Amino acid sequence: MTLKLFRNARIYTPLDKGRPLRGSEMNQIYSEEKGAILIRDGYIESIGQELEVLKYVTEDALEIDLGGRCVIPGFVDPHTHACFVGTREREFILRLQGASYLEILKMGGGILSTVDKVRSASYDELYTSTEEVVNRALKNGTTSMEIKSGYGLSLDHEVKMLEVIDALKGKPVDIIATFMGAHAVPREYKENPKAYVDLVVEEMIPHIAAKGLAKYCDVFCEESVFSVDDARRILLAARKCGLGLKIHADEVYDLGGAKLAAELKVDSAEHLLAASEEGLKAMAESGVLAVLLPATAFSLRKSYAPARKMIEMGVPVALATDCNPGSCYCESMEMVFRLAILGMGLSMEESLVASTLNAAYAIGMATHVGSLERGKKADFVVLEGETPGIMAYHLGWRNIKEVYKMGQRFSSEV
Numbered sequence: 001m002t003l004k005l006f007r008n009a010r011i012y013t014p015l016d017k018g019r020p021l022r023g024s025e026m027n028q029i030y031s032e033e034k035g036a037i038l039i040r041d042g043y044i045e046s047i048g049q050e051l052e053v054l055k056y057v058t059e060d061a062l063e064i065d066l067g068g069r070c071v072i073p074g075f076v077d078p079h080t081h082a083c084f085v086g087t088r089e090r091e092f093i094l095r096l097q098g099a100s101y102l103e104i105l106k107m108g109g110g111i112l113s114t115v116d117k118v119r120s121a122s123y124d125e126l127y128t129s130t131e132e133v134v135n136r137a138l139k140n141g142t143t144s145m146e147i148k149s150g151y152g153l154s155l156d157h158e159v160k161m162l163e164v165i166d167a168l169k170g171k172p173v174d175i176i177a178t179f180m181g182a183h184a185v186p187r188e189y190k191e192n193p194k195a196y197v198d199l200v201v202e203e204m205i206p207h208i209a210a211k212g213l214a215k216y217c218d219v220f221c222e223e224s225v226f227s228v229d230d231a232r233r234i235l236l237a238a239r240k241c242g243l244g245l246k247i248h249a250d251e252v253y254d255l256g257g258a259k260l261a262a263e264l265k266v267d268s269a270e271h272l273l274a275a276s277e278e279g280l281k282a283m284a285e286s287g288v289l290a291v292l293l294p295a296t297a298f299s300l301r302k303s304y305a306p307a308r309k310m311i312e313m314g315v316p317v318a319l320a321t322d323c324n325p326g327s328c329y330c331e332s333m334e335m336v337f338r339l340a341i342l343g344m345g346l347s348m349e350e351s352l353v354a355s356t357l358n359a360a361y362a363i364g365m366a367t368h369v370g371s372l373e374r375g376k377k378a379d380f381v382v383l384e385g386e387t388p389g390i391m392a393y394h395l396g397w398r399n400i401k402e403v404y405k406m407g408q409r410f411s412s413e414v
């Protein structure tokens, strides 16, 4: 048994209501100027005003003075493609010269070049490369994250990716795996994409679900990728096999992905840059979480998703990095937190809720993480400043001083 007492902390955390926060709730967070956290065996036993917490200390505890620094919940990154090999820096430069994502895709570059690299990588190579991304995420304050497959695009290679993701769970980052065989149509099915959808539905989903290799299934519903009808078919097959559902919806064009997300009451809909008013309204009505990826819009030099409008409409909003070697090479939730404020117009409180508690709801982890409350894991980040606002205020700097996973320090930077 270990008991740890963190004293002299400025605590900022959302409070869990047993469901994602929405509307004006996203602006309400708990803060304590002179706070403390008591941790037993990695879980929070007591948190709040220091004088109150001290009453619970009835035996020897290891004391750590945080010097009045700000403490927030560890970031939860609910949308990444962190399992890959090789970056695509040169393609980024081409894109700067005007080539569009869909043009690069049509030229057989883009995502398919990562598919080639992942297919030819051994399990060990893929493991090492993914571990590096996860470790960088941890250094940047992410203590729980989701990782999607989707660069294998054949049963064997998708399984290889999901086995790598599985092996990285809890070392020490909590990881949730999502199967995304419907990320792109592989070259060998270029002339017959419907046959690839058949393969995903009839072979991949049942096999992966039966092996327990993924918690969710995701699909890239986009022009020239998978249609709304394909997405519906894939997601319904996944639901039948017991998987949770996610959808990359309306990123480039409004195909009706947001409406489909509402129709199927998926666990989360992602991107939504081009989603229609009608689609967003349907999402608000069915309580579907929006996972927004402002670093992707920033990296692609596109307009941000209409986050303010979504919050005002009552759509619960979460934030994620979308970390991938193509459209957004970013492991930093601090960067995402910053862009949500400076780019999308969220308040400090909204950005914190969206990058911790609501993000935990997006991947079904809120029972254990996402807020600093009694009974949850002692996953937290110590910042250089006095409020979470430091991360948007102090630009070009990693304001994360220390990262704790279950009360244990795993990273200290600056």
Ligand SMILES: [Zn+2]
Residues within 6 Å of the ligand: 079, 080, 081, 248, 270, 322
């Ligand atoms: Zn994505």
